[in-house]
Amino acid sequence: MAVYVEEQRLCLPAAGCPGPSGGPAAACGMSRLLGGTLERVCKAVLLLCLLHFLVAVILYFDVYAQHLAFFSRFSARGPARALHPAASSSTNFSRPNATAPSSGLPEAPSARPGPTAPVLPPCPDSPPGLVGRLLIEFTSPMPLERVQRENPGVLLGGRYTPPDCTPAQTVAVIIPFRHREHHLRYWLHYLHPILRRQRLRYGVYVINQHGEDTFNRAKLLNVGFLEALKEDATYDCFIFSDVDLVPMDDRNLYRCGDQPRHFAIAMDKFGFRLPYAGYFGGVSGLSKAQFLRINGFPNEYWGWGGEDDDIFNRISLTGMKISRPDIRIGRYRMIKHDRDKHNEPNPQRFTKIQNTKLTMKRDGIGSVRYQVLEVSRQPLFTNITVDIGRPPSWPPRG
Numbered sequence: 449m450a451v452y453v454e455e456q457r458l459c460l461p462a463a464g465c466p467g468p469s470g471g472p473a474a475a476c477g478m479s480r481l482l483g484g485t486l487e488r489v490c491k492a493v494l495l496l497c498l499l500h501f502l503v504a505v506i507l508y509f510d511v512y513a514q515h516l517a518f519f520s521r522f523s524a525r526g527p528a529r530a531l532h533p534a535a536s537s538s539t540n541f542s543r544p545n546a547t548a549p550s551s552g553l554p555e556a557p558s559a560r561p562g563p564t565a566p567v568l569p570p571c572p573d574s575p576p577g578l579v580g581r582l583l584i585e586f587t588s589p590m591p592l593e594r595v596q597r598e599n600p601g602v603l604l605g606g607r608y609t610p611p612d613c614t615p616a617q618t619v620a621v622i623i624p625f626r627h628r629e630h631h632l633r634y635w636l637h638y639l640h641p642i643l644r645r646q647r648l649r650y651g652v653y654v655i656n657q658h659g660e661d662t663f664n665r666a667k668l669l670n671v672g673f674l675e676a677l678k679e680d681a682t683y684d685c686f687i688f689s690d691v692d693l694v695p696m697d698d699r700n701l702y703r704c705g706d707q708p709r710h711f712a713i714a715m716d717k718f719g720f721r722l723p724y725a726g727y728f729g730g731v732s733g734l735s736k737a738q739f740l741r742i743n744g745f746p747n748e749y750w751g752w753g754g755e756d757d758d759i760f761n762r763i764s765l766t767g768m769k770i771s772r773p774d775i776r777i778g779r780y781r782m783i784k785h786d787r788d789k790h791n792e793p794n795p796q797r798f799t800k801i802q803n804t805k806l807t808m809k810r811d812g813i814g815s816v817r818y819q820v821l822e823v824s825r826q827p828l829f830t831n832i833t834v835d836i837g838r839p840p841s842w843p844p845r846g
Contacts, residue, residue, distance in 0.1 A: 571613035571647040578645055578698050582638075584781045590633040596827045599640045605679075605825035606652030608644060617685040617703060619643075619650040622672030623829075624665045624690070626657045631691045631783050636828045642698045650702075651680065652829040654691075658821055661838045666745035666755035668836065670816040673739060675823075675832050686739060687711075689731045692783040700777050702733065707771040708763050709733040713778040720779055728763070728770065729756035730780065741766050744813025746800070750839035754797025761804035 602608050609615075621643075625632070632654065643650055655672040657663060669688050676683050685704035693712055700711055712730030714720040734742075742762035749755035763770060772778060794800075800807070822833040 568614045571615045575647045584694050586783050590637050595637045606829035609649045610647045615649040618682045619648050619685045620676035620683040621652045621687045623654045624668035625654045628691045638694045654829050654831045656833040658835045662750040664750050667747045670744045671818050684736045687733045693730050693780045696779040697777045700773050704733050704735040707769050710770050710772050712780045713772045714775050715780045717782045726760045728760040746811050747816050751794035757801045758804050762808050
């Protein structure tokens with residue numbers, strides 16, 4: 449304390465700090481300089497301490513809020529359900545003071561929304577997992593058990609949804625069918641992996657004509673359209689495929705576009721060429737709106753031939769055009785077989801084709817009549833057996 453007083457006495461003379469250099473005045477100036485520097489350092493340290501305190505407070509409250517939310521969820525999912533097993537999973541216990549309602553009373557709706565499933569990105573227009581040209585052969589045995597093992601992601605009834613993206617369309621694949629189990633196994637073996645690689649949300653429907661009367665391909669396709677929509681009203685794209693045709697390139701995407709699509713444009717049966725410009729047979733695709741616009745397919749083509757040309761006429765008459773893939777991509781292999789019994793060439797097909805404009809409004813999806821006999825959901829497809837009636841008696845020719 450004595451030293452402090454002496455220092456004040458030396459540094460505060462009556463006239464300021466005059467004096468020669470190196471004397472008491474110089475010591476006084478040095479002391480003022482050191483004191484100012486020390487004061488600034490102390491202020492900086494004080495500001496840093498205050499900033500550190502504020503950050504610590506903010507972090508504390510943030511962590512506290514997270515812990516509170518975590519334990520609130522835990523109490524809702526764990527102990528509350530254990531004590532009240534009759535409580536519904538929709539009951540909200542996230543509030544600290546919430547209690548479970550008794551099992552005899554109706555539950556009040558939760559005021560807070562529950563967790564939602566993650567939103568998947570749209571499926572790419574060009575799927576990255578496509579292979580391109582495929583080797584297709586029909587000589588190896590193909591039991592259904594093997595096909596099922598190869599496609600574990602396909603659900604009962606032949607339904608599939610990509611797990612990593614959201615497709616733009618829901619596709620129903622319709623197959624007209626009778627007595628072709630051998631062909632169906634090969635079709636399922638090749639097509640399920642192709643459709644999965646194409647990132648499609650789809651279902652496969654085999655429309656089986658009951659009995660041994662004359663086969664009617666187009667009418668079965670009409671039935672498939674209606675029955676698929678009964679099962680899932682979200683179908684907006686329909687692929688109509690013969691059971692004996694397998695694509696040789698998975699870049700031939702089974703989707704619907706702005707115009708009706710013809711996929712099977714280059715079959716090995718025709719030397720990998722389009723047989724004629726108006727050909728629309730084998731495998732084709734129409735959106736729901738396009739199918740309804742042409743009144744579906746004709747129901748009066750009993751036996752082989754003519755219905756695909758009638759469909760082409762319907763598309764043209766309604767102002768639409770056929771779209772096709774590149775001929776190098778639209779290649780198909782056909783399983784060789786003899787013509788089925790009760791599927792002889794239709795003797796009236798040429799006359800009917802010429803009258804499409806007159807018949808398309810009365811003959812189509814609005815006039816189809818049938819009876820469903822059985823619906824069987826198999827591991828790889830849905831089988832729908834139907835009675836579509838019998839053909840009318842044709843007048844004798846000549």
